[in-house]
Amino acid sequence: MIRATGVGKKFISYHRRATSLKELFVRRGQASGDDFWALRDIDVEIGRGQTVGLAGANGSGKSTLLKVLAGILRPTHGEISVSGRIASLLELGAGFNGELTGRDNVYLNASLLGLSRREIDRMFDSIVDFAELPHKIDDEVKHYSSGQYVRLGFAVAVHVDPDVLLVDEVLAVGDEAFQKKCLAKIEQFRTQGRTILFVTHSLDLIESICDRILVLESGSMIFDGAPEIGTRLLRQRLGSLPSDGPVPYDVAAARPVLVTFARDPGGPPQVQFDPGEKLTVSLTLDLTQDAPERLYLHVYVLGQHDLPIWLMETSVGGIPSKPGLFTVDFTVPKIPELLGAFAISVHVSDAATGVPITKRRFDDLFGISGPQAGGLLKVDYEARTRG
Ligand SMILES: Nc1ncnc2c1ncn2[C@@H]1O[C@H](COP(=O)(O)OP(=O)(O)OP(=O)(O)O)[C@@H](O)[C@H]1O
Incomplete structure (x- = not known):
């Protein structure tokens, strides 16, 4: 429509x-x-x-x-x-x-x-x-x-x-x-x-x-989904809801609800980056009251065909046990010499079992562009014609 x-x-x-x-x-x-x-x-x-x-x-x-x-x-x-x-x-x-x-x-x-x-x-x-x-x-x-x-x-x-x-x-x-x-x-x-x-x-x-x-x-769509989550997120962003305050919620134990890309934590969202630039992947999770302790996050950056390119993790206990929405920022000081469009997949795991309790692959993409037109890696090379 x-x-x-x-x-x-x-x-x-x-x-x-x-x-x-x-x-x-x-x-x-x-x-x-x-x-x-x-x-x-x-x-x-x-x-x-x-x-x-x-x-x-x-x-x-x-x-x-x-x-x-x-x-x-x-x-x-x-x-x-x-x-x-x-x-x-x-x-x-x-x-x-x-x-x-x-x-x-x-x-x-x-x-x-x-x-x-x-x-x-x-x-x-x-x-x-x-x-x-x-x-x-x-x-x-x-x-x-x-x-x-x-x-x-x-x-x-x-x-x-x-x-x-x-x-x-x-x-x-x-x-x-x-x-x-x-x-x-x-x-x-x-x-x-x-x-x-x-x-x-x-x-x-x-x-x-x-x-x-x-x-x-700031002109970017940072959430598209259920009203009860989006309004809480916005209230938090606008400062009318404390980020660690108890919020009754009982749909799932821990749900990754939003991913945003920016240069710096809390900076204006952007989706296009250059190799060598700083990148912050911010993940917002929704934790319920009965969420188990000892949770940690695996974040995979996925390339074409969902190929995992690199992995970022929090330490065990890197997720608050208190309920509410919270955001984890993963900052990469220098983006590797890669090219292409990348997606994010998140696993929330319990250290006691090592088993992911929640997985979510986000459709949001960020791009790394450079002078080279194709391929995944930016490699220095020289082309010389002989004969
Ligand atoms: N015709 C225009 N020329 C230049 N800038 C504009 C124009 N119209 C809007 N803007 C700017 O674009 C941005 C977005 O404006 P917009 O009116 O879409 O915001 P909004 O979310 O509807 O805001 P509000 O809640 O205050 O109504 C603002 O910074 C505004 O100043």
Whole structure:
């Protein structure tokens, strides 16, 4: 239904004008004069009928990803494919023309989504009723409050019978009664098997209504999976949950849930490295209360056909016995002279038996590139032609 493959989005920082106060604040502190990657290497596939929450800190790339998926921004790299009618309610300012009346904007917007004039005529009153704006519908939209604007945008988006609904955090602008109405509509869409992707800072909301959470950090997708794990991870990253605090959890004894690659521990995630560069492989594990002590980790770096290239281990007891999510950083000061794409496989073993209690191979890859085009090892050589 929605597929993004290798999607990156670069903005040029020079003369970048903030279009909102929020952006102005978020952008402060970013180096100017550089290319700025708002999204990097995003691979995601969302199937029909899924309700997915998109979360992450301010400026992590959530709105940019929605705009790229909605076709409003063109990705710098990668491919997007979406099947079905896609309706989106993006940030204020995107979608409506301020000089036109609410009525004209409803017609314009719905016709851009492929509805005929007659179809729009038929649903017009229902849209206006849903938005609760009958007295305002013939005013120019630039005179609407942000809440009124969002009401109308949401009303159009849900009336055009979309297969895919993309909703930005704008819902938070509506008052409580309207938010409830929107959530009821989202719930109805869910039961009708439509696909919903929405941005929110409310992790409680994600836990209560989503099948899945995507977590962005500095433009990279650092988690894609179960809401209860993703929200805990994000709370930890945002500092609202102590990393060693007891968290009730009882699905498995120890589960590797996330791998990220960076130069330094805690540094910005990256997936492309050069030989000789520093590499940190960070593994996040989820440990339950009854996890056995004396656990240790084996981490295999796998090459093509899952061939183990090298092994990294913690010492026995290198995993806390306390429950919760924790991260182990394996830092390689100098990447060997290797080339290619590498995956990670993790075994959690109990020293008492030496038997792995959990294994997981992650699909996330990192690449080591160099001037040489093929092969696994970078070998110095000379080519000379004789005769
Ligand atoms: N048109 C643009 N030109 C340049 N930079 C941009 C543009 N739009 C967004 N950015 C930058 O890209 C980064 C990601 O922005 P985005 O709005 O996607 O973040 P977000 O996760 O939605 O944030 P928030 O939670 O604050 O809404 C930010 O640093 C932002 O300043």
